[in-house]
Amino acid sequence: MPYTTGTLAQLRVQLAARWEGSPFWTDEEARLAINETLRMWNLLVGAWRKRVVIPTIVNSPYYTVPSSGFCVFRVAWNQHPLDLSSVADLDDGRPSWRGETTAAGGSIPTSPVVWAPLGFTRFVLWPADASLVNSLTLDLVTPTPVLIYEFSPVDLNVADLNVLLGMALRLAAFKTPGPRFTLLEGLERAFYQAAAVQSAQFRASALYRALIGRDPGRAQRPLQSPLRVELPAVPLSPESSA
Amino acid sequence: MSVTDQAVLTEVQYALVEPTVDGGVTWSALWTASEVITALNRRQSQFLKETAALVTRTTLVTIPNTTRHTLPADWLVTISAAWQRPDGTSYPLWASTEFEADAAAATWEYGAQRDPLASTEVELPTLQIQVLPPSSDAGQIDLLYTALGAALSNTGVPLTVPDDCVWIVKWGVLAELLNNVGRSADPQRAAYAERRYRLGVQLVQQILIGGWY
Numbered sequence: 001m002p003y004t005t006g007t008l009a010q011l012r013v014q015l016a017a018r019w020e021g022s023p024f025w026t027d028e029e030a031r032l033a034i035n036e037t038l039r040m041w042n043l044l045v046g047a048w049r050k051r052v053v054i055p056t057i058v059n060s061p062y063y064t065v066p067s068s069g070f071c072v073f074r075v076a077w078n079q080h081p082l083d084l085s086s087v088a089d090l091d092d093g094r095p096s097w098r099g100e101t102t103a104a105g106g107s108i109p110t111s112p113v114v115w116a117p118l119g120f121t122r123f124v125l126w127p128a129d130a131s132l133v134n135s136l137t138l139d140l141v142t143p144t145p146v147l148i149y150e151f152s153p154v155d156l157n158v159a160d161l162n163v164l165l166g167m168a169l170r171l172a173a174f175k176t177p178g179p180r181f182t183l184l185e186g187l188e189r190a191f192y193q194a195a196a197v198q199s200a201q202f203r204a205s206a207l208y209r210a211l212i213g214r215d216p217g218r219a220q221r222p223l224q225s226p227l228r229v230e231l232p233a234v235p236l237s238p239e240s241s242a
Numbered sequence: 243m244s245v246t247d248q249a250v251l252t253e254v255q256y257a258l259v260e261p262t263v264d265g266g267v268t269w270s271a272l273w274t275a276s277e278v279i280t281a282l283n284r285r286q287s288q289f290l291k292e293t294a295a296l297v298t299r300t301t302l303v304t305i306p307n308t309t310r311h312t313l314p315a316d317w318l319v320t321i322s323a324a325w326q327r328p329d330g331t332s333y334p335l336w337a338s339t340e341f342e343a344d345a346a347a348a349t350w351e352y353g354a355q356r357d358p359l360a361s362t363e364v365e366l367p368t369l370q371i372q373v374l375p376p377s378s379d380a381g382q383i384d385l386l387y388t389a390l391g392a393a394l395s396n397t398g399v400p401l402t403v404p405d406d407c408v409w410i411v412k413w414g415v416l417a418e419l420l421n422n423v424g425r426s427a428d429p430q431r432a433a434y435a436e437r438r439y440r441l442g443v444q445l446v447q448q449i450l451i452g453g454w455y
Contacts, residue, residue, distance in 0.1 A: 029256050036253075036409045043406055043445055062299065070406055073453055084453050087322050087386065091334040098324055098332045098384065117450050118321075118386065119297035120404050144406050175259050177431050201452055207444050 005155050008034070008147035015165050015172075025172045031147060033172040037164050037191075038154065039144045044195040044202055046073060046141040048155070053137050056112075056129035059101050065121050069140030072123055075115040076137040082125070085114040090126055103130035160194055167191040189213075245401055245408040247282060247394040253412055254278065258419065266396035272426040273419055279395055285414030285439070286391045286401060291319050293446040294388050295404060301326065302371070302383040307354045309376045311383060313369045316390040323361045323371065324384040332384055335361035335373060343374045354378040410442030 012030050025033070041047050052066050056077070065072055075082045090097045100108050104127065112125045125136075145154050156164070166187035173181045192211045196203035251266025262268040269275050290296060304311050326332040338360035343350045358373035361383070366372055371383065391402030403411055413435045420432035 025256075032253055032256065039406045039409055043442070043449070070404060071449065086451065091322055091324075095333040096331065098326075099330060117453075119295050119388075119450065122297055122299075143404075146405075174431065174434070175257050177428060181431075201448070205448055207441070207448060211441065 005153050006161075007150065007154070008152045009150040011147070011154070011161075011165070014161070015168055018165060018169055024176055029172055029175075030168070033168040034165075035144075035147055036171055037168040038147070040167070040191075041160075041164060041195065042070075042141065042144040044192075045198040046071075047198075048142045048144065049073075049140060050142050051137060051139050053135050056125075056131070056134045056136055058132055059128050059130055061098060061124045061126060061128040062118075063123050063125065063136070065123065065140070066138070068142060069138065070143045071120045071141050072115075072117065072138050073141055074139035075123070075125075077112045077125075077129070078134050079137060080111070082112055082115045085116045085126070087116050087118060087124065090114070090116060090124070094126065097126045100127040101130040102127050160198075163187075163191045163194040243400050243402060243404060245403075245405050246398045247279075247401065248396055248398050250282065250401065250408060250412050250415070251278065251396055254415055254419070257416055265398075272424075273422075275396060277422075278415070278419065281415045281418040282394050282411070283391075285411045285418065286394060286403060287318065288414065289403060289407070289411050289443065290388050290391055292443050293407075294319070294321055294450065295407060295446055296388065296402065297321055297386050298389040300385050300387070302385055304373070304377065304381055304383060306378055306380055307376050309351060309372045309374065310366065310370050311373070313363075313371050313385075314387070314389070315369065317369060318388045318390050320363065320371070321386040321388065323386075325358055325373070325377070326382040326384045327357065328380055333357075335359070335383070338362050338374055339364045340372070340374075341365075347375075350375045357381070407442065407446060410439055410446070413438035413442065 008031060011034050012027065015030055015034065038047075050068065052068065054063075054066065057063065094100070102108070102110050102112065108127050112127060112129055114126050116124050116126075118124055145152070147154060166184075170181075170184045170187045170191075173184050189212060192208065196208055202208050248265030252263055255263045255266065255269075258273075260268075260270055262270075266275065266278060269278060298314075298316075300314055302311050302313070323335045324332045325335050335358060339362050341364075343360070343362075347353070354376045356377065356379050358375055358377045360374045362372050362374060363370070371385075373383070389402075392399050394401065401408055401411065417432050417435035417439055419426065420428040420435060
């Protein structure tokens with residue numbers, strides 16, 4: 001996919017081009033709508049990502065997500081990817097997980113095998129690493145770039161620009177209740193559909209189906225051609241009925 | 243977490259076409275500053291409780307042969323509680339109720355044993371947790387919980403919500419303000435704002451359970 005680096009000024013000009021000559025919002029409102037759209041986009045698809053490597057903490061299952069990340073979405077221990085779990089699953093399936101380390105022996109693995117998010121800012125590892133020399137590779141979703149100044153850059157896929165600006169338009173129109181806001185509903189739908197293309201997790205969710213809702217044009221497209229029943233010709237005459 | 247209450251209230255003022263946009267200080271006759279700030283605090287707490295987006299860890303020192311222990315003052319909801327023995331080993335305390343314990347073993351309150359089996363926050367005064375049965379040992383409760391957010395106003399206090407989730411709280415505030423009984427009521431836009439709040443909450447829940455692929 002071709003990527004481009006745009007600026008707030010460029011995005012705002014493109015947004016203004018999609019509305020009437022005298023827009024009903026100020027430049028500041030346009031900036032806020034663009035920023036909110038970018039934040040939604042990041043939450044939906046994890047658009048901005050980075051990888052960091054941190055040392056493991058000896059005998060502790062608890063970790064803090066580095067401040068450069070918003071959330072962890074993948075963890076590898078010495079380049080071996082770990083399975084995603086949850087604290088509830090660990091509590092159910094491995095009640096003593098909090099105190100177990102890779103040096104404990106017995107049925108406990110000799111290297112960490114699962115990780116579980118603990119909110120956005122922490123995660124846990126099982127079993128805890130007992131060694132000093134290992135590392136964790138964290139794939140992070142980073143905080144959304146906030147556009148403040150005209151020259152504030154943002155790294156965006158040009159193919160998504162249209163739906164992102166459409167969503168910004170929809171958000172900006174919230175202040176004008178009535179048909180203007182309602183008419184822009186399709187832009188919001190297109191935004192979610194574009195997000196679903198990028199995120200299989202979102203696409204497979206009940207949330208996505210609820211957001212997209214019923215296809216309003218569905219009734220206009222019959223499932224098959226109208227049923228045509230050919231009746232045999234029956235002579236209806238006094239002679240035949242007798 | 244750097245987005246301030248003033249920044250959120252500015253956006254709310256824009257969305258409600260308030261004549262003055264000044265970080266939530268001045269409001270027209272439809273809303274008062276106090277009610278808007280209350281709505282902001284309420285939605286921040288609701289978001290934190292519903293999503294468990296931020297988890298705090300603490301250990302509660304317990305008293306042997308006592309069932310009830312004090313929770314942290316900023317406690318909102320428990321994510322997981324575990325019993326930590328004096329030797330450092332720990333295991334989860336299953337969420338239960340007094341009713342369940344009464345039905346299973348009526349004398350549970352007086353039959354102390356080394357390790358409690360479960361915990362409950364039901365049928366207790368506020369900010370207390372109870373272990374069932376009481377422990378005869380000086381263990382600790384290893385508590386993972388969601389903490390109360392910062393007290394917001396219109397003075398530039400950062401929200402206790404990840405920056406990327408602040409828009410969710412904003413829509414919650416809009417839903418509350420447009421749902422008031424009176425001249426400010428706008429059921430259609432309030433319903434839309436509430437839908438956006440719900441969307442955000444469900445997204446966060448989905449990410450924290452299923453990851454981001």
